[in-house]
Amino acid sequence: MKKRMDIRNFYIDETFKPIYDEFKRICEREGESVSSKIREFIERYVIVHDEGNPQMQIMKFMEQAKLRECFFCRGHFDKLWKVEYVSGLVAPTCEDCLNRNRGKGSFSTVKKVWGLMK
Numbered sequence: 001m002k003k004r005m006d007i008r009n010f011y012i013d014e015t016f017k018p019i020y021d022e023f024k025r026i027c028e029r030e031g032e033s034v035s036s037k038i039r040e041f042i043e044r045y046v047i048v049h050d051e052g053n054p055q056m057q058i059m060k061f062m063e064q065a066k067l068r069e070c071f072f073c074r075g076h077f078d079k080l081w082k083v084e085y086v087s088g089l090v091a092p093t094c095e096d097c098l099n100r101n102r103g104k105g106s107f108s109t110v111k112k113v114w115g116l117m118k
Contacts, residue, residue, distance in 0.1 A: 019107055023037075048089070068080055068092075068117075069092065070092060070093055070094035070097055071089075071091035071092055071093060071097075072091075072093060072094075072097040072101070073094060073096070073097055075094055077094045077095075079094075079095070080093060080094060080116070081093045081094075081095070081098050081113055081114075081115070081116060081117065082113070082114040082115060082116070082117045083098060083101070083110055083112070083113050083114065084110075084111045084112040084113075084114060085101070085109050085110060085111055086108075086109050086110070086111050087109070090114075092117055098110070
């Protein structure tokens with residue numbers, strides 16, 4: 001039986017179009033569909049914000065820091081960065097996730113890198 005999919009629309013202004021076009025190009029290069037990536041981003045956002053603003057859940061981040069676990073990929077690392085994001089989230093982040101979250105230009109979600117976590 002074929003899975004039923006609903007179509008949803010979103011709007012962007014002309015200044016955002018180059019970023020969206022680059023996003024589509026990257027998705028094609030990685031063999032992903034734009035739709036699947038958008039669903040992934042929405043799912044991650046809901047997980048992070050489901051119980052409210054992530055700033056309110058400081059103990060969760062402190063526990064992760066002790067475990068040396070990256071907030072995004074859940075990998076374990078000897079070296080993690082303490083990163084503040086535009087959303088207000090401060091989270092332990094591995095080098096790969098930090099570079100990915102920096103994005104390109106104004107698309108970056110990183111506000112400030114506080115340094116290596118001890």
